[in-house]
Amino acid sequence: MITEQLINTARILVANHKGLLAMDESVGTCNKRFAALSIPQTVEMRRSYREMIVTTPGLGESISGAILFDETIRQQKSDGTPFIKVLSDAGIIPGIKVDMGAKPLAGFPGEKVTEGLDGLRARFAEYRAMGARFAKWRAVIAIDNGIPSRGCIEANAHALARYAALCQEAGLVPIVEPEVLMDGAHSLQQCLAVTKEVLHTVFEQLYKQHVSLEGMLLKPNMILSGLAAKFQDPEKIVAENTVNFLLGAVPATVPGIAFLSGGQSTELASARLNQMNKQYKAVLPWALTFSFGRALQQPALEIWRGDNSNILAAQEALYHRAKCNRAASMGKYNNTMENIV
Numbered sequence: 001m002i003t004e005q006l007i008n009t010a011r012i013l014v015a016n017h018k019g020l021l022a023m024d025e026s027v028g029t030c031n032k033r034f035a036a037l038s039i040p041q042t043v044e045m046r047r048s049y050r051e052m053i054v055t056t057p058g059l060g061e062s063i064s065g066a067i068l069f070d071e072t073i074r075q076q077k078s079d080g081t082p083f084i085k086v087l088s089d090a091g092i093i094p095g096i097k098v099d100m101g102a103k104p105l106a107g108f109p110g111e112k113v114t115e116g117l118d119g120l121r122a123r124f125a126e127y128r129a130m131g132a133r134f135a136k137w138r139a140v141i142a143i144d145n146g147i148p149s150r151g152c153i154e155a156n157a158h159a160l161a162r163y164a165a166l167c168q169e170a171g172l173v174p175i176v177e178p179e180v181l182m183d184g185a186h187s188l189q190q191c192l193a194v195t196k197e198v199l200h201t202v203f204e205q206l207y208k209q210h211v212s213l214e215g216m217l218l219k220p221n222m223i224l225s226g227l228a229a230k231f232q233d234p235e236k237i238v239a240e241n242t243v244n245f246l247l248g249a250v251p252a253t254v255p256g257i258a259f260l261s262g263g264q265s266t267e268l269a270s271a272r273l274n275q276m277n278k279q280y281k282a283v284l285p286w287a288l289t290f291s292f293g294r295a296l297q298q299p300a301l302e303i304w305r306g307d308n309s310n311i312l313a314a315q316e317a318l319y320h321r322a323k324c325n326r327a328a329s330m331g332k333y334n335n336t337m338e339n340i341v
């Protein structure tokens with residue numbers, strides 16, 4: 001049985017057009033982003049970067065929840081205040097990524113399955129005691145010649161559902177993230193066909209594992225052509241395909257859908273989310289918002305570059321992206337918002 005409190009948390013996470021900040025890059029991913037900007041890849045630099053993010057003034061105006069990584073949830077500001085407290089004081093609900101990453105799926109060359117179910121009940125108990133109120137698990141599905149296979153889709157959907165059930169048992173809201181990757185030159189129609197099969201399989205598994213849909217959030221990809229595709233569809237086509245597909249695949253009891261950005265540019269991610277809300281707001285049964293990582297953080301990271309004299313400018317950039325994306329989840333974003341000094 002899930003509690004009123006859990007359902008309430010799920011609703012609060014998508015209320016008032018706010019969205020989520022994904023700042024749960026694993027050590028490896030965070031180091032990769034640092035290396036690209038010649039930022040030293042140390043625990044202290046990662047802590048310092050995350051301190052810049054969580055102390056951004058006014059972040060809670062647009063951000064309802066922040067997804068942390070195991071290293072980050074245990075860290076503090078330089079004055080000793082735990083990040084979890086800094087976030088809670090700012091009105092931002094702390095969450096935690098609990099999967100252990102996507103690993104090669106035996107018997108399926110080129111495909112992956114996300115690991116991390118063993119010992120998860122005990123880890124949930126620890127994270128909840130620390131103050132986390134929601135969690136995230138990401139499955140990755142690649143599109144290429146002959147893939148994804150049915151075996152890969154089913155293995156990932158099953159793991160997502162097992163995770164979501166354990167998460168609700170522990171009193172945390174599961175964010176269910178089946179990401180169809182943008183890597184490659186596939187068309188929007190191919191992305192649509194694969195995402196359709198993936199999401200129908202995920203909801204079938206959620207049903208079989210007794211996951212309560214009113215106490216979870218979905219974090220999907222938008223329906224887009226691959227990053228290497230020559231043709232990129234206009235916003236209207238992306239919005240039409242994404243929303244029509246989601247209306248047929250996601251039950252109305254799910255309180256919210258929060259998109260990942262997946263490698264889109266910051267402005268395109270905002271513009272596409274905006275188009276969906278502007279055009280379809282009146283018929284959407286769930287909140288349609290953002291749970292972006294790169295599309296929120298990248299400009300701030302590029303300004304900060306490991307130099308604390310850039311903190312204020314980096315925080316302004318993060319605040320600005322969060323504000324643009326909240327406007328997009330109201331259907332009120334437009335690119336004149338980008339012309340700030």
Ligand code: 13P
Pocket residue numbers: 022138177260261262263291292293294295
């Ligand atoms: P991106 O928005 O950078 O895709 O990150 C979101 C996320 O949480 C991926 O798991």
